[in-house]
Amino acid sequence: MGGFLLRKAGAALIVVFISSVVVFAGVRALPGDPAIALGGENRDPAVVQAIRHTYGLDQPLPVQYVKWVGRALRGDLGLDARQLPVAHTIVTRIPITLELAFLSVLIGSLIGLLAGVIAAVRRGKISDHAATTSALVGLSLPHFWLGLMMIILFAVDLHWLPASGYVSFREHPLANLEHMLMPAVVLGTGLSAVLMRQTRSAMLTSLSADYVRTARAKGLAERSVVGKHALRNSLITVTTVIGLQLGALISGAVITEQIFVIPGFGRLTLEAINQRDYTLLQGVVLVAATGYVVVNLLVDVVYSLLNPRIRVSGATQ
Amino acid sequence: MSLLEVEDLSVRFDTDDGPVHAVDHLSLTLGESEVLGVVGESGCGKSVSFMSLLRLLPETATVNGTARFDGVDLLRASGSRLRQIRGRQIAFVFQEPMTSLNPAFKVGNQIGEVLRRHLGLSRADARARAIELLHLVRIPSPERRVDEYPHQLSGGMRQRVMIAMALACDPKILIADEPTTALDVTIQAGILDLMRDIRERLGTAIVLITHNLGVVADVADRVVVMYAGRKVEEAPVHELFARPQHPYTNGLLGAVPRPGAGRLREIPGRVPSLAELPRGCAFAPRCPRADEITRSNVPDLRSIGPQHLVACFHPGPDVEAVA
Amino acid sequence: MSFVDTSAALTVNPRARRRRLLRRRFARRPLAIIGLVVALAFILAAILAPWIAPYSAGATDFNALLAHSSSKHLLGTDELGRDVLSRIIWGARASIEAGVLATLLAMAVAVPVGIVAGYYRGWADAVIARLTDVLLAFPFLIVAVGLAAILGPSLTNATIALGIGAAPALIRVARGEALALREEDYVRAAVANGASDARILARHVLPNMLSTLIVQATVAIPTAIIGEAVLSFLGLGVQPPTPSWGVMLADAQSYLSQAPRLAVYPGVAIFLCSLSFNLLGDGLRDILDPRTTR
Numbered sequence: 001m002g003g004f005l006l007r008k009a010g011a012a013l014i015v016v017f018i019s020s021v022v023v024f025a026g027v028r029a030l031p032g033d034p035a036i037a038l039g040g041e042n043r044d045p046a047v048v049q050a051i052r053h054t055y056g057l058d059q060p061l062p063v064q065y066v067k068w069v070g071r072a073l074r075g076d077l078g079l080d081a082r083q084l085p086v087a088h089t090i091v092t093r094i095p096i097t098l099e100l101a102f103l104s105v106l107i108g109s110l111i112g113l114l115a116g117v118i119a120a121v122r123r124g125k126i127s128d129h130a131a132t133t134s135a136l137v138g139l140s141l142p143h144f145w146l147g148l149m150m151i152i153l154f155a156v157d158l159h160w161l162p163a164s165g166y167v168s169f170r171e172h173p174l175a176n177l178e179h180m181l182m183p184a185v186v187l188g189t190g191l192s193a194v195l196m197r198q199t200r201s202a203m204l205t206s207l208s209a210d211y212v213r214t215a216r217a218k219g220l221a222e223r224s225v226v227g228k229h230a231l232r233n234s235l236i237t238v239t240t241v242i243g244l245q246l247g248a249l250i251s252g253a254v255i256t257e258q259i260f261v262i263p264g265f266g267r268l269t270l271e272a273i274n275q276r277d278y279t280l281l282q283g284v285v286l287v288a289a290t291g292y293v294v295v296n297l298l299v300d301v302v303y304s305l306l307n308p309r310i311r312v313s314g315a316t317q
Numbered sequence: 318m319s320l321l322e323v324e325d326l327s328v329r330f331d332t333d334d335g336p337v338h339a340v341d342h343l344s345l346t347l348g349e350s351e352v353l354g355v356v357g358e359s360g361c362g363k364s365v366s367f368m369s370l371l372r373l374l375p376e377t378a379t380v381n382g383t384a385r386f387d388g389v390d391l392l393r394a395s396g397s398r399l400r401q402i403r404g405r406q407i408a409f410v411f412q413e414p415m416t417s418l419n420p421a422f423k424v425g426n427q428i429g430e431v432l433r434r435h436l437g438l439s440r441a442d443a444r445a446r447a448i449e450l451l452h453l454v455r456i457p458s459p460e461r462r463v464d465e466y467p468h469q470l471s472g473g474m475r476q477r478v479m480i481a482m483a484l485a486c487d488p489k490i491l492i493a494d495e496p497t498t499a500l501d502v503t504i505q506a507g508i509l510d511l512m513r514d515i516r517e518r519l520g521t522a523i524v525l526i527t528h529n530l531g532v533v534a535d536v537a538d539r540v541v542v543m544y545a546g547r548k549v550e551e552a553p554v555h556e557l558f559a560r561p562q563h564p565y566t567n568g569l570l571g572a573v574p575r576p577g578a579g580r581l582r583e584i585p586g587r588v589p590s591l592a593e594l595p596r597g598c599a600f601a602p603r604c605p606r607a608d609e610i611t612r613s614n615v616p617d618l619r620s621i622g623p624q625h626l627v628a629c630f631h632p633g634p635d636v637e638a639v640a
Numbered sequence: 641m642s643f644v645d646t647s648a649a650l651t652v653n654p655r656a657r658r659r660r661l662l663r664r665r666f667a668r669r670p671l672a673i674i675g676l677v678v679a680l681a682f683i684l685a686a687i688l689a690p691w692i693a694p695y696s697a698g699a700t701d702f703n704a705l706l707a708h709s710s711s712k713h714l715l716g717t718d719e720l721g722r723d724v725l726s727r728i729i730w731g732a733r734a735s736i737e738a739g740v741l742a743t744l745l746a747m748a749v750a751v752p753v754g755i756v757a758g759y760y761r762g763w764a765d766a767v768i769a770r771l772t773d774v775l776l777a778f779p780f781l782i783v784a785v786g787l788a789a790i791l792g793p794s795l796t797n798a799t800i801a802l803g804i805g806a807a808p809a810l811i812r813v814a815r816g817e818a819l820a821l822r823e824e825d826y827v828r829a830a831v832a833n834g835a836s837d838a839r840i841l842a843r844h845v846l847p848n849m850l851s852t853l854i855v856q857a858t859v860a861i862p863t864a865i866i867g868e869a870v871l872s873f874l875g876l877g878v879q880p881p882t883p884s885w886g887v888m889l890a891d892a893q894s895y896l897s898q899a900p901r902l903a904v905y906p907g908v909a910i911f912l913c914s915l916s917f918n919l920l921g922d923g924l925r926d927i928l929d930p931r932t933t934r
Contacts, residue, residue: 015773022774030790124376136922140915142866144873145889145907152900210411211419213373217411218431218482219404232421244776244809251781255870259893270874273785285786289777308421308466333665 004310008300012293019289020072024065027282068282077283081275086283089268094287096166097253097264099176103184104249108191109242115192116199117234120207121226131196138193143252147186147259154182164261183260187252191245198241202234209233236306243299246292319346320489320522321370326382328362328369328546337591340366341546342382347490352516352523354537354554356530356569360588362546363526364412364494371403387489405435408483412495414475418467424451424478425463431485450481454511473504480511484519491515492524497532509536530569534558539624542566545589545599548618552625562621562632564604571635598630606631665927672923678916686732695723697730697883706899715905718888719895724902727883728909734884735913738799738868738877739861745803746810747857753807754814755841759822768815772808780805780867788876795868795884798877802864813856817849824848851928858921862914869910885910 052058056067071078077086119131155163162179169176206212207230215229254266261267265284272281304310328340340362347353355363369380370391384391387406389398411417419427428450429443438446444463451459454477467475476496483491493512497505513536515521525537533540533554540557542550542565550563561567568584586603589595597614601607610630618628666672685692694714701713701721709716715724757768778786784801791797821827821844830840871877872886880887885906892902 011770011773014770015777018770018774019777022778026786026790136915136918137911140862140866140911140918142869142907142910142914144870145903145910148889148893148896148903149907152896152903156897156900208375210413210416213368214409214411214417214479214482215419215430216373217371217403217409218434219400219402220430220434221400224430224434229419229422233419236421247776247779251779251870254779254781254785255874258874269782269785273788273876285778285782288779288782289774292777292779293773306421308423309468333661 004304005301008297012297015293016290019293020069020286021065023282023285023289024068026285027278028061030276030278072283072286077286078279080272080280081277086280089280090265090283090287093263093265093268096262097257097266099169100180100183100187100253100256100262100264101249103180104187104191104252105242107184107188109195110192111188112192112195113199113238116196116238117203117226117231119196119200120203123204128200132200135193135196135200138189139197141189143186143190144255144259146189147182147256150182150186151259164259166262166264179260179262183256183262186259187249187256190248190252194245194248195238195241199234199238202237203230205237206230206233232306236303239299239303239306243296246295250288250292319348320351320386321347322383322385323366323370324383324385326366326369326384327380328365328374329379329381330377331379332377332592334592338594339378339546339591340369343543343546343548345541345548345551347522347524349489350516350520350522351539352512352525352537354533354540355524355526355543356528356533356540357543358528358588360591361543362591363543366543367492367494367524367526368409371407371409372399373409401435404431404483404488405486406488407490407492408486408488410476410479410483410491410493410496413499414472414479415499417479418475420467423464423466424470428463428478428482428485431482435486446485447481450485451478453484454478454481455507456481473500473507476500476504476508477511480508480515484515484521487519488521490522490524492526494526495528496525498527498529505532512536530572542569545594546591547599547628548626549600549629550625550627551618552622556622556625560622560625561634562625562627563600563629564606564631564635565600567635568603598628662927666923669923669926671919672927675916675919675921675923678912679920682732682913682916683736685729686736689730689733693723693726693729695726697722697727698881699723699726706895706902708901716899716901718891718902719899724888724905727888728885728905730883731885731888731906731909732913734795734872734878734882735865735868735910738795738802739865739917742799742802742806742864742867743857743860745800746806746860747853749803750807750810751814751846751853754811754816755818755845757811758815758818759837759841759845761819765815768811772811775804775808781870784867784871784876788871793871793876793879795872795878795882798868798871799864801871802867805867806860806864810856810860813852814849817852818845821845821848851924855921855925855928858917858924862917862921865914865917866910869906 049058056064059067068078075087077090080086080089115131115135119128122128151163154161161182162175165179167175167179203226207226209230211233212225212230215225220229250266253264254269256262257264257266258270265288268280269284269288271277272284323346324344326340326343327338330337330339343362343366345353355367357363365374365378368374369378370384372380372392374380380392382392386402389402391399391402394402418424425444425447428447429438429440432438432443432446433440448459448463451462456462456474456477462470462474467478470478476499480491480493480496496512497508500508509532512523512525516523523536525533527533530540537554539553540551541548542557542563544565550557550561550566552560552562557566558570561570565584572583584603589599589602595602595612597610597612598604598607598616601611604611606629608631614630616628616630618626621627621632699722701707701717701723703721705717705721706719707713707717707721713723713725715728717723718727753768757765775783780802783804784798787797787801787804824844827840827844830844835843868877868884869886869889872884873890874886875890878884878887880891888906889903892899892906895902
């Protein structure tokens with residue numbers, strides 16, 4: 001297992017490194033002179049030159065990159081256009097998005113796994129058709145539109161839930177959940193649809209595997225055949241899917257936060273774009289890419305724990 | 318009194334191509350402590366018929382007939398009654414030791430599971446018994462192997478684990494489906510040896526399903542030869558080898574390497590697709606003795622000697638084989 | 641010995657047999673047929689918009705602002721008095737264009753790259769695997785946001801971003817297929833016979849992964865269609881006044897309490913359009929699945 005995770009961690013480091021280069025180069029490729037942007041109204045060449053010097057923009061790009069990475073490693077992502085430390089802004093926004101992501105993954109995987117297992121076990125029956133059709137609907141629904149529809153129904157018409165905004169959990173736990181419910185459901189829908197389909201197909205594969213026939217031939221109850229023998233092997237496949245869905249989850253968080261006006265990481269990304277705040281954008285994208293890689297590494301850890309072929313090396317033979 | 322009586326067993330699969338008759342009115346019996354060899358090429362329905370007895374086939378299969386075991390008709394027994402018999406009274410060893418064990422659990426766990434399910438053993442007792450069973454099937458250092466995963470074992474060892482699992486509750490019948498096919502020749506002999514040993518020491522009746530008559534000659538008391546879902550010949554093992562009647566049996570015997578028997582022969586052609594069986598005798602297209610009657614009528618099983626049945630219009634040993 | 645082999649006569653020409661089987665399987669899946677019909681209807685609507693839309697996309701009717709549905713405006717009008725039905729029909733153009741072109745772009749990138757990685761393995765595979773991981777680390781929305789920032793927001797740039805976003809998953813699929821096909825006996829036989837790599841790839845590898853690729857393309861289209869709507873909704877795709885379902889939803893956001901129907905119709909259009917492609921893709925997957933094709 002150590003070897004497997006070491007290899008994965010090495011690969012992750014490389015990915016983070018390339019990502020940082022891409023982010024750095026991408027931001028440099030943006031049109032406009034950041035020095036002029038930072039100068040705001042003041043276009044005096046001397047002032048711009050001074051800004052360029054202060055921000056190190058007059059140095060060669062590789063030098064700028066190394067300095068930027070060096071500072072980033074120490075947790076310093078520079079100052080944004082409002083002279084606020086980017087790292088601090090990101091750190092205050094991330095917990096909000098993490099809460100949203102956690103709730104939606106919870107909702108999404110509960111529904112997705114359960115529906116997937118039921119559909120596979122009752123293959124061809126009505127419950128299977130209902131589950132597969134719902135999953136297809138869930139995949140085809142544009143989630144931001146689902147959000148709009150939920151706002152119309154539950155906020156505008158029924159007044160059950162607030163239409164938008166955010167309340168910190170520490171301030172007011174109930175209000176926090178009220179505000180988070182619709183966004184989490186919206187974000188969880190897509191995940192549950194994908195997970196349901198993956199779980200169903202993984203379960204169908206394991207249910208038709210020889211070892212499941214062995215389990216039945218042993219006289220085990222169907223509950224144990226499905227819940228122990230088939231599910232355990234399906235989970236190995238499904239874990240990797242959850243990791244791959246993370247990118248979609250981040251994209252989804254951006255638009256969900258936009259619709260429900262939640263001041264999280266996703267909204268920060270859009271703000272950075274709209275305000276052409278390059279230092280902020282650079283920091284945001286770097287953190288997003290790193291976060292993606294780190295979570296995928298965690299998924300690999302879970303995967304290797306579930307899969308004895310990786311956890312225990314076959315070297316004894 | 319026979320232990321297992323199968324009568325008129327038919328298995329049909331409904332596929333996109335239409336119904337496929339995998340087993341066609343098969344009847345057979347198995348006595349106490351008897352070793353019955355069931356022989357035929359792959360796809361002849363030999364595995365399917367025995368899996369159907371424990372209702373292990375997918376839902377696309379329709380099974381008809383009766384299978385009496387211990388006063389119960391297996392094909393009509395309730396699910397819970399059937400689960401008490403599976404693994405406890407009738408146990409299976411499958412063809413593919415590589416895939417028949419669950420890769421996610423330790424072998425000790427998988428053996429112990431049967432013991433806990435049927436004999437109500439505790440986790441610790443089940444583990445101790447699992448070690449004994451691994452010892453019984455001659456796996457070296459069972460105390461270590463019990464905590465290993467299937468991928469850590471060789472193919473032969475996995476098959477021994479499967480056998481240990483099948484023997485765990487001391488079943489009355491052990492159904493071994495091509496237990497040696499996926500293994501190296503040297504390991505095959507060991508497994509067959511183990512089978513013989515089990516019958517002698519534990520008195521377990523064994524159904525040995527194989528495509529290899531050589532395997533049967535070594536171990537079985539009685540042989541059933543199947544072709545295209547039907548029983549074409551049945552006889553005690555010595556009778557079958559001495560006086561094979563069906564041309565298919567003759568063909569199979571010609572394909573077994575025997576010292577001094579001259580060049581090996583093969584049966585030309587292929588097993589016909591069960592979805593498109595010929596009108597008459599299913600073997601007719603490959604049969605050297607085929608004629609008009611054979612091609613238009615299906616031969617019935619008839620008795621041709623003591624305990625010797627054959628379904629053929631022109632039975633008898635091959636002239637060439639005798640010569 | 642006169643064993644007669646008639647087994648060849650028992651099996652009909654396998655290709656004709658497979659085609660017949662596939663047709664029969666398709667006919668037995670009404671949902672896939674519905675998907676095909678609806679998807680074609682959307683494509684036709686996009687192509688024929690100038691002829692079938694009751695009004696032009698920008699035509700305003702100041703006598704009917706935020707009007708309910710009537711015989712004159714079947715789905716009512718928006719805040720500028722523009723006919724909603726007409727705008728939805730015109731909006732199909734952006735969606736279909738983005739959906740199809742982004743998918744084609746992704747395929748054009750992913751298939752060769754995936755084949756090289758899977759067929760040749762070695763360092764090329766390792767490099768491609770890392771690059772795919774990097775691409776995956778940037779969610780498509782971030783890529784799109786970046787592109788919109790660099791190149792300016794437009795349908796073309798949104799399409800490019802969607803194509804890039806869809807590529808990594810397709811690379812993995814193509815790689816997996818090439819990896820599996822490489823081990824097939826007929827490919828090995830071709831290698832042993834001294835066939836050139838180009839010939840093996842063109843004759844044996846590509847044709848045999850075609851059905852998988854068709855299925856992947858069919859399910860990539862709805863993802864891109866929804867992606868286009870998202871980007872246009874955020875102002876990073878189609879720019880007003882050009883009609884697009886995403887832009888219509890963005891506009892409707894200001895009238896959620898006054899005229900919620902404005903937010904309903906474009907969403908239904910996106911939903912039905914992507915659902916039809918997904919139904920078709922699912923049907924094709926079942927039909928072409930080699931594991932169930934006998």
